[in-house]
Amino acid sequence: DTEVTQTPKHLVMGMTNKKSLKCEQHMGHRAMYWYKQKAKKPPELMFVYSYEKLSINESVPSRFSPECPNSSLLNLHLHALQPEDSALYLCASSQGPGRSNGYTFGSGTRLTVV
Amino acid sequence: AQSVTQLGSHVSVSEGALVLLRCNYSSSVPPYLFWYVQYPNQGLQLLLKYTSAATLVKGINGFEAEFKKSETSFHLTKPSAHMSDAAEYFCAVSEPKGSGAGSYQLTFGKGTKLSVIP
Numbered sequence: 001d002t003e004v005t006q007t008p009k010h011l012v013m014g015m016t017n018k019k020s021l022k023c024e025q026h027m028g029h030r031a032m033y034w035y036k037q038k039a040k041k042p043p044e045l046m047f048v049y050s051y052e053k054l055s056i057n058e059s060v061p062s063r064f065s066p067e068c069p070n071s072s073l074l075n076l077h078l079h080a081l082q083p084e085d086s087a088l089y090l091c092a093s094s095q096g097p098g099r100s101n102g103y104t105f106g107s108g109t110r111l112t113v114v
Numbered sequence: 115a116q117s118v119t120q121l122g123s124h125v126s127v128s129e130g131a132l133v134l135l136r137c138n139y140s141s142s143v144p145p146y147l148f149w150y151v152q153y154p155n156q157g158l159q160l161l162l163k164y165t166s167a168a169t170l171v172k173g174i175n176g177f178e179a180e181f182k183k184s185e186t187s188f189h190l191t192k193p194s195a196h197m198s199d200a201a202e203y204f205c206a207v208s209e210p211k212g213s214g215a216g217s218y219q220l221t222f223g224k225g226t227k228l229s230v231i232p
Contacts, residue, residue: 004157006157033219033220040225041224041225042204042222042223042224042225043158043204043222045219045220045221048218048219056219090157090158092158092220102148102160102163103148103158103160103220104160105150105157105158105159106157107156107157108156108157110155
């Protein structure tokens with residue numbers, strides 16, 4: 001298995017809703033990432049987990065809450081989002097924290113906040 | 115902080131023509147550089163990576179890139195464009211962030227949209 005699987009592929013939520021994005025990989029990768037990508041822009045890093053511990057939080061608002069239950073799973077819990085949070089959310093993983101490792105990306109969750 | 119600059123937000127080539135997408139890096143230490151491709155409404159796929167083993171790096175789908183330290187460049191090329199190459203291409207650099215294990219991040223250039231004209 002050489003894939004990163006993200007669910008759901010599309011999500012529409014109201015500003016008062018609570019939802020979660022899920023990401024799963026079975027490649028034995030020990031680093032996992034959440035990126036946010038707005039239209040016609042490059043991905044921007046949100047969080048990094050290394051060996052199931054949060055190692056980087058790019059000053060992301062608390063309405064986004066990451067969770068790494070085990071080495072294969074990464075969740076992003078969403079609560080009280082704003083319309084400007086609408087974007088493509090990408091999950092990625094890499095073999096480890098090393099600089100030389102390429103990242104494997106999932107196909108993303110297209111989030112729309114109404 | 116390390117960074118990459120992609121020259122040209124949009125490049126158009128004819129089918130069968132040479133593809134050249136430009137990327138320059140800024141780094142005070144040997145960089146680790148990557149090229150990714152993104153098709154509409156999809157995630158990113160790794161094309162190739164430079165990790166100092168060889169200056170000419172071959173990737174998937176016939177793409178290659180050459181690392182030139184003197185020019186601080188890592189341009190992506192393909193001898194003959196195919197319609198299926200139309201996509202967004204991102205150059206990226208892996209750089210330290212914070213401290214401790216896991217403290218690296220992938221930082222992307224602004225991207226170059228490649229159009230292939232039949």
